[in-house]
Structure formats: C-alpha cells, structure tokens
Amino acid sequence: MSYLSVLGLGAGAGQDVGRSCILVSIAGKNVMLDCGMHMGYNDDRRFPDFSYITQNGRLTDFLDCVIISHFHLDHCGALPYFSEMVGYDGPIYMTHPTKAICPILLEDYRKITVDKKGETNFFTSQMIKDCMKKVVAVHLHQTVQVDEELEIKAYYAGHVLGAAMFQIKVGCESVVYTGDYNMTPDRHLGAAWVDKCRPDLLITESTYATTIRDSKRCRERDFLKKVHETVERGGKVLIPVFALGRAQELCILLETFWERMNLKAPIYFSTGLTEKANHYYKLFITWTNQKIRKTFVQRNMFEFKHIKAFDRAFADNPGPMVVFATPGMLHAGQSLQIFRKWAGNEKNMVIMPGYCVQGTVGHKILSGQRKLEMEGRQILEVKMQVEYMSFSAHADAKGIMQLIRQAEPRNVLLVHGEAKKMEFLKQKIEQEFHVNCYMPANGETTTIFTNPSIPVDISLGLLKRETAIGLVPDVKKPKLMHGTLLMKDNSFRLVSPEQALKELGLTEHQLRFTCRVHIQDPRKEHETVLRVYNHLKGVLKDYSVQHLPDGSITVESILIQATAHSEDQGTKVLLVSWTYQDEELGSYLTALLKKGLPQSST
C-alpha cells in the first residue's frame, strides 16, 4: 500500500475560493499545482504562504515541478513572486498559449499595483520575463517526462484559451488536476475532455458545485439585447475587461451581431492590446473550437471589421458607441476614467462581465451603490445603467459529474468552491460513483491510500519454465507466478531462485523445521515405523509416502524418523522434519501424528 497527499495553500483556513495553489505528493514526488494570487488583498496576503510547503530545505530541492493550469491570475499570479522572489528555481510547466498570454495579464496587474502607491514586495517586468523563460511549454496530450519517474500530460479544459487539465503520473499512480474547466463548448472554445485514465485521485474545481447553469446562449442574447437597446437610444456602453480572455469572446459576439444587423455605431477596444490578443488567438487557433477553426479557412474570426482601437479623445465624441476598456474591475486607469465621464448619463450603460473584488469601483456599483466618493471628496452620481453578466466558463454540477464519469477516478477531491455547496456535491458524487470524495480546508493535508500495481520484469528463464509446464502466457488471464523478486535501482525483476542466487552471489541454505512427537508404543522401533508408514499411507492417499531402507519415512519432502525414548522404552519419539516450502503439510502431519496411531493397526 502506498499513499498520496494533497495540501491546499489557498487563503485563510477555510475553503476560500480566492486563489489556487495545491501541493500534491505522489510516490515521493512533490508537485505544485497552480500558483495563484488573491486579487482581494494588496499586501502579503495576496500570495500563498510558501513556507508551509517545506520547513526543511529549499523549495527547489523539495518540489519536482510546478504546473500552471491556465492564465487567470488566481491560478498564476504569484508565479513570478514564487520563482524570482521566494527563490524557486526548478521547472515550471504550462501550455503554449498560457505561456504566451500569462505575461500580458501579469503586466496588466503589475500596472494596477504600481498605481496603488505604497505597495511593496511585488514583482517587476524583468522578473515576469525571467520567470517566463523558466517555463517549459507543453502540447495537448504530449507526455512530458519531468524526470525518469514523473510524467505529466495536458488535456483540453475549455474555460479560456490554453486552459488545461493535467495528469500527473509516477509509475502506476496518478492524479488528475482539472484547474478550471468547462464541459460545454462556447463561442470560441471547445468542451473539456479527458480520457478514461482512472486516476487514483481527481482534483476538481467546484465553483458551480450546485448550479445547473442556463444555456450560455441565453446570456449572450441578453447581452446583445442590452447593448443594442442602449446604442439604439443613443447611449454609450462601457465594458470593463481584462486584456485577454472574456474580451475576445465578447468581441466575436458583437462583431457578428453588428455584421448581421448592419449596425454603424463604433466599437472600440481601449488598450492597444487587441492586436496582440488577437494575434494569440490566431496563433493558437487549434485551441479554439471546431467552428472557429472551420471558418478560419474562409475568414479569420479574430480580424474584426467593426472593432477599432480607442483613443482617449473618443470618449467625448457625441453619439452611441461601445468601448471595451481595461482594467476589468474599474480599479484605475482607462476603464475608470471612461466610467467617470459617462456615469452621469442615464442613457449610458456599463456591463461588468466578471466578478469584482472589494476595494474597487466595480464592486461598489455591482453592490448597488449609486453615489460614489471620488478623489478630492467629489461625489459621482451613477445614473448610467449597471449590468452584471456572468460569462464565466466553469463546469456546473452536471459538468463535474460528467467529467468524473469520463475519467473514472478512484477518489475525488473538491477545491475552489464554497463549503456548503461542495458538501452537497460530495454526497452526490459518493452516492453515484461509490468513490471517496474529499473537500479539505486550506492548510489541511488529505492523505489517500493507494494500491499501486508495480510492474515487474520477469526473467525469460522463469517464463520458459512456466510455459514448459503448459501455461502459455495470456494477457487476458492474469496468473500467479512464483519466483524471487529482485529490487535494484527502482527496477523490479522476478527471476527463478537459482538465478537470483547466481546474480547475487549467494549460496542456498535450506531451512527445515523439526518437531518431536511422542507416541506410546512398546514395540521395536522398526515396527513402530512400519505402523506409522501404514497409517500415513492410508490417510495421505494422494501423496507420495515412502519407507526408505534406512528406516525413515518420507512424505513428499517431509522426513520422519523414530527413536526410543531414552528413559521410557514404551515411548517412541518421532522426529518430523520438513522444509519451509512444505510448511503446510508438515504442520498437518505433526498434528496428525500427535493424535496417535489408530488402534486397529495394533
């Protein structure tokens, strides 16, 4: 029996969903899954406390690798801090698109941090680059050998461009970590998929643990309707976004709608990052869904006809328009600037396509506050319409169950969700799949025992010997083999005992058990032996029982000799001796003899 352990290093001691950072120990290998940042804090609390990973020795020596599932900051935001400031110097793995896009988002966030004065202990641009240079990019379904024993493999996760689930495998033990995933295809990405890999443990996110989400189409229709109505009445629409991810999805949505409806109102994207973002979507077209890939031949979906680069002077232009501006939570910068300009007009609308942390203007307006204090004690009255639309692409309860069905894990561990909802899902999983389901708090280690099947090479000699006695090897019929197991340098071989002795330079010793059985019999010794022989011959019909010329009896390898008791001639002592291999028969025989000889033979 072996075990693997999982330790979550999210924020707080409970099941906080703020960031992902999980440590998995499997067959002596330690892997960190994701290295996220908590967007809700501006101090050290934003990063995981890495001192809990190991208190003995350096992180680089302890961890075998770090795996990043996708480019969202709650999964990768602490990575430059970890590799460049804490000092982890080992390998980091992520998919190609994640490697390309990660630095953009990290730069995006670094800017917000610099904007908030007094924040120290944050990484620089150079650190982001140095960190990215340490990253090894992987392809989907490519088995990457981290070292001789540890291998990892990425599976498509949907969610965002480049998002992947990872299988971590050491020998025959394995864990699948889903990261964030989506089981239904959306406008630009496909559905998550994993093969029936039957891992010992599936670590799955559970953001929507109890939700069955409505079709994304409805939300999209709703979004288009709201934008259209606002533009029709001459209003302006502000959509605060992060540079990459949801922005592209919404751009495709609007572009197609504008085309279909022949709309003329301008759509702008503010940061100058559109080109770069779209460049990545083009570059990684294989990561998008089938529809986009197909249409790509005729027309590149990411080359937008209607969406233009934004210049800050445009915000004052009269008439309707739609503007995508960064950052996404109205923290600072351009999106906040435009918001302040447009907030006073009830014809305008702001659509928040994602969650906002406390301490941002985005959070305030989403919680319904309409009089906002701005810098210099100015009060900004928000008359524009405020809409929240969730386009987040997580698997819902149905999706999570579907993935479990696909992967057929032996155990399930839920992360990235709320305790109450997870509890409900846990019960459901245990009921339906009859597997153990865990939902540990952050900082709590979950240990799961496994029964690893260890591959063993069998020697040709031994195999031939088995074949010779008519047992032809058959993959469909597992059978028991006897031999000597040699374990050397992490390799296991089953060989014949003779070969083992030869290889190891050892001489064979025989282990024999002996037992004295006293029998009351006044006859001569040879007569007693004869009686014993006859008795055994009668009882053990299927065994080879022999009476040897020297007066001893053998039953298979068991030897029986009789002597008279030195003090009592009426008592004969039977010396029974047998080898370790015949332990069972030897025990049986002594038990039989101890009962005495049958009277009839007297």
Added chain:
Amino acid sequence: MTRECSLLLPRVCAALADPRLPSSDDTCLEKLLDWFRELAESDPTVKLMQDNPCLTEFITSILALPEPSPSILSFTLRLAGILAASENRFQHLQQEQLLVRLFGRDGPLNSSLWEDASVRSGWVEGVHSMMHHQPALHFLCHGGGINTIFTLQGDPSLFVASAASQLLVHMLTLSVESETTKPLTTKDCDWPACARMIIKHIEDSLQSSSASDIEQSLKLLTGLFGSCRAAWTEVLWLGIVKQIKSFLMEETVRAPHALANLLLNMTWSPVFCNDEGSFWALVTSALEHFTPIEASPLAVGILRLYKCPQDVRIQALTVLLQPMDCILRAASQPLEYAGLLDESVSDPITVESLLSSKSSCAGLLCQTLAHLEELLSLVLLPVELPYPSLLRSLMTILQFCNGSVNPTSPLGSTISRILVNCFRVQRSALDVLAALSERKGCDTLIEDLFDVLLAYLESPNTSPTVLKKTFHATSKWLARLQELSCSNNQWQQTEKILKDVFLVLQKRLCSPCWEVRDSSLEFLTVLIQCLRDQDEFRQSLLSSEVPRLTESLLEDPESYVRASAVTAVGHLAFITYFAPESPVAGNLCNKEVSFTANTVAKLQEILSTDPEGFPRRAVISIFTKWLRQGCTGQLEDAEQFVSRVIQTVVHDLDWEVRLGGLELVEVFYTQTICQLGLPKCPYAPVSSAVTTSVPQDESLQIFCRAKLFSFLFQSLCDCDKPVAQRACDILLALRVTFHPISTLKDSQGAGDSPAGCGIAWLQRTLSQGSLAQNFPIDGANGVDFQDPESMMLALGTIDLEELHDELNKSSDHVEKSPQSLLQDILATVGTIKENEADCY
C-alpha cells in the same frame, strides 16, 4: 474613528449578525479586522467599546445564534481577541461574560462548529491577539484553555497548528517576563504558573513515545529560542538538555530536521553561543550523528557565525565540503588527488554511498551547492574556503553532468552515469560558479574553467535555463579574467577566450528558441557594460558577426527579444557610434559606421511603430541612457532629439513608455540648467552675478521650443497615475528653477490678460485630473505651451503642491478607506450573492 464610520458601524454589525443575510466575503471581514486592530492599538482604553456599544452587542448576538456561520464565528473570535488586547477592554468583556463564552469551555470548543478549521484558526488568533497582559494569561491557564492550545499544536490544519505553536511561545515569554519578580536562575527557579504548565508540557512531550509530540515540542522550542534571547531560556534548556542529548544518541536520530533547526536558532542566541563547552559539544555531536543531508543545513548555519569555536567550525566545514571532496576524489587518479579536506578529518563512506545512489546523489549535491552559494554570497565570510579545490570540484561536477569526463574509479563512473544531463545539478553548480568568481585564488584554473563553460555554451544539449546560468557565470568570470589580464598584461589568453565566446554567441543569437536569443542578448549587454573600456574586448566584438546579428534581432517576432535587442544595440552604440576617438571605432570601416546610424533611425522607428510595449520601453530607456551619458550631442542637437522623441512618446498607449519619456525630459532639464550655469538647488546661496535672468530665459525658451511643457501638462492629466506624478515632480522642479519663491506670490491669480485667462482654464482642467479630454497641445483655449511668458505664468499660478499631494495618494485610497469598506459591506449584504462564485 470618523463620525461617518461610527454611524455606519452599528448597521454593519447588525447586518453581519443577521443569519438571514448572506455572509460577507472573507476579504471584507479580514479588512474589517485590520481596521479594528488599528483602532484598538491607537487607543487602549475602553472608549472604543463604550462609544460603539454595537460591538459588544454584535458579539452577544453571534453567541446567541444556534448555529452561526463558521466564517462569522471565526471573525467574532478574532474581533474579541483584538478588543481584549488591552486590559481595560478585557475586563469589560469579562464583565459581560463574553470571553468565557467565546474562548472558554462554553464556547465553540465543544460545539460541532469546532470541526471547521476556520473556527479553530479564529480561536487561536483571537487568543493570540488578547495575550498582552496577565489577566489574559490567567484567564486561559485557569480556564483550561491552555490544554486546547496544546492539542491544537497537532491540528490537521497546518495553519492552525503553526499558529498554536507560535501562541505558546508568546505565552511562555509573556508569562516569564511579566510574572516573575526576580531573575530566574538554575539554582532558584520558580516558574510562574502559566510558564510552568507550558514547560511541563514541553518536557512531557519530549519524553513521549509519539514522534509527532516530540516534533511539536522541538518546533515550539525552536520558535522560542529564535525569538527570545533572555537569560531564563538557559534555565529551561538545562531542564531538557538531557532528553535532547538522548535523541542524538539514538541509532537513527528522531526528528533530525527539527533538531537541526532548534540548534541553529540557539547558535544565534547570546545565551548559548557564549557557552564554554556543553552546548557546542551538543552541536558537534549533532553534526556527527546526523546523516550528511540532515547535517548540511546545520553546518552552513554554523559557518555563517562569527562567534563559534574553531573545532566546531572545522567540523561544519568538513560536513559541508565532504560531497565536493568525494567528487574530486572520484574523478582523480589516486596519485594526483589533492582533495578539499584533510584526510584525517574526512570520513567519506556515508557520503560516497549517497553519491553512488541514484535516488540521493543529485539531492545531496544540489543541497551542498545551494549551501555553498549561500555562503559565497556573504560579503564577509567568517570562514576561509579552499577556493581553488572548490572550483576544481565544481568543474568536475559540470563535466560529469555533460559527460565530458570518463573517470576511471568505480565511484567516479557511477556518479558520472547518474549525473549526466542532470539539469538540477547543472543549475546549482553554475550558480556557485558565478558566486565563486568574486573570490580570489582560482586564477591558475581559469583557462580550464573556460573550457568547461564554453563546452556548455556550445552544446546543443544545454537547456535554456542552464544556458542562462552559464551566460551569467561566463560574464562574471570574463570580468575576472579582464582584471587578471590587466594586472599581468597577458592578453593573448583573454583574446582567445573572447573570440571563442563571440563565436558561440553568434550561434546562440540565431537559436530557434526565444528564451535562448533573449538570454544571449542580455549576456551581450552585460559584457558591454563591464568590458566596454577594454580595447581587446571591443576589437573581438566588432570583428565578430555579433553586432550584425544583434541588429537583425530588432525585428524578432518575439517582443521580449526585440526589447533585449534594443538594449543590446543601444549599448553597442557606446563602443561604435559614440566612441569615435577610440582606436577601435576609428578603425571601423564606413560600412559599420553607417550601420550604426541606421540603427539609431531604426530605434526611433521602433519607438513609433512597434505594436508592443516592451521594445518601445527599451528604446526610451536607451535614449535616456544616451542622453545621460552625453552621447546624443553626436547624434544631433539634444534639444531636437528630445523634442522629437517626446512628440512620439506623448501618444504612446503604454504608460511606462510615457513615464520613460518624462525621465528623458528630467535628464534633459538637469543637463540644460547645468550647462547654462543655473544652480540645481534653488536654495543654494549663489552670487548675484549668477542669478541673472539670461540663462533662465534661455533655458525656458529651450523647453518651450522643444514642446516639453505641453507634454508635461498633458501628462499631469494622464489616466495612469505614475505618469501624472512624475510630470508633477518635474514641473515642481522647473518652477523652483524658473520661478524663484520671491516672484511666486506676485504672479498668483495673474491678471486679466489673455494669457491669464488661458492659465485659469488650464488650472480648471488640471483640477479635473484624468477626466480632462482633448487637451489642447497648441493654441486652443488661449494657452500657448511654447510661449515662455505663459509658461512662467502657468508655473507661478497653478497650485502644483496641491496636485502633488492629490496625486501622491494611492489610486484606490478612497475605495480602501474604512468608510468605503463599511459602505461596501452594507451594500453587498443587500444584493444577491450569485456574483461571488463567478470568480474569473
């Protein structure tokens, strides 16, 4: 607490205590506690609670709930702890019978909520917060709470366990330091009650048969000796030393890492490190009994100490260097062996067996190498290391790793088989190699060393991360080689090495892997930075293909590489274009000179057209460097240069490029006023002859002509705060130069002239800050940014100090204020919380 906050607080408390409302998000509660902590620390009286009875009511109402949510209960525990930190408020809460219901037996301790880790964590944190006075100590010790803490040391949540251990350290220290009337000595030791309980617990645990109990106590002691250096710690130590000794004597030492950490923390304490013998004897015994992997962290800690007996230091050095010694020995013929260690002290059998095992070899070496790097990075190393032998050993490891040696000894061949292509060991060895370049005494080996480094630079098997470290080590050793050549005038060797380095660099600059191209360019920049004054270096570089290839990388598809190419090309210009008087540059053929001139144009093109920020940032930073070093004079007139660059930068979408533009302006400003003889510091006493207005006028005209004012004022309204701040700083400096304080008052509220109207408009615009749009560059709204008179007026009139103060506030200072937090909590509990889960 502001009036607004005290008005909001009761509503917030009521909302938080209402189980029907969804609980607030964890970050809000955390921030709320931060605020309470600040308030509580600033005033220890009971006033906070008297003024805000809602706090007591809140705690009471949470306690009255049959099943509060774990997060709210945890919050309540922590809040109560913060409030009870002062004795007055503690008594107040005691009178209300609240503390016993929170932290005593009637509290969550015995409820099912205790199963939730956040509740246990809240309990420990709450207790820790209140633990600042004797009544708190007594409350906990007499109420049985201390046993709960003992249990929590072994909590399944690492966070809780660690917090419990820290709490016990804190309580022990507090108890001894606040409750003893006379100093404790070994002869007369009367521990106060609470301390006695904790010490007994430690002693019992150390004698327990449970490994985890022992480990917990060792951790506790480690924390104690790490934070408390008082004399009484020795008394405690004497009570347990026998037990600790017995651990070291066991055949397999129990909890070796915890023991090593404990001893290490003790070595820093004056109580123990001044000890004449017994403590150090224990340390020596630990070094002997631990396995090499367990002993190494302790050894390196000892080697960092300035105060330590010599024999212990030697013992530690032996432990640390043993693996390096074995490596040397494994690779050498018996007769040529000159190891790192004296054979009389070395006992290599264990280390040899670890090195010859596949599972432990790389681990042991990486740990040793990391410890060596740690030591070598110290400026003052308390111990002298055998640098030449160490270098030989490092070279051997690197050769094992790339399979370039075939050792004859069985151990050597086993190790080399294990290490071949082992990136982990390569990386660690190269780090040490770079650190070793700072140490003297390795000069005779330098040629062999470069053979090893070049082999790594050349090999296609070198991974990008290993290559980066090889570049780093190479640059450090090239600088060392340079120093050597200067002192012994032997340039042939240097030239040959440089030639080889540039040959391999040429190849690497063409790598298909962007990480390699980028590291190569960074390496080139570092080399130029440290060696550009040496003719041999310049000669070798310019006669290679490296400059041409570097320039071609300005068009690399990867933006990081383009940015590094810009920086490298910018530095190359120092030895080509900007050094015409040097014999090397003088020898350049026309083709090369024109190549550099084109390069400058190319950089300007990158600044205006590159679609990504990194290369543009690199260009502006190089331009600033050129200007700072006075190079642009050779390009063209600095004024024109700056003006032209600024015209490009002003429209840049990347805030750091705009910020870079402001830095350029700042350098230009400093240089201009220096050239014109203006005092840099306006308050410095200057003779009346200097304060003539002629140079002032001239420089003001220069700034106006170069259109710097429009850039600066426009930047003041930048939506990215760092840009506006920098612009404001520069304008303030300009005002000090151009507008002496004496004349400032006269121009306040400038008259009704047309220029005055324009400035009034400008003032209004600036007060809108980043909301200002369509900022007039020229002429509009009556502000002529190129008119010196208007600009003088603007500098004198506009309240730059106020702007400066405003800009210096964090961009989220309003949103992160306590009032805003309270408003957010109130607003959030009223809305449906479905948004929450939709993280990103």
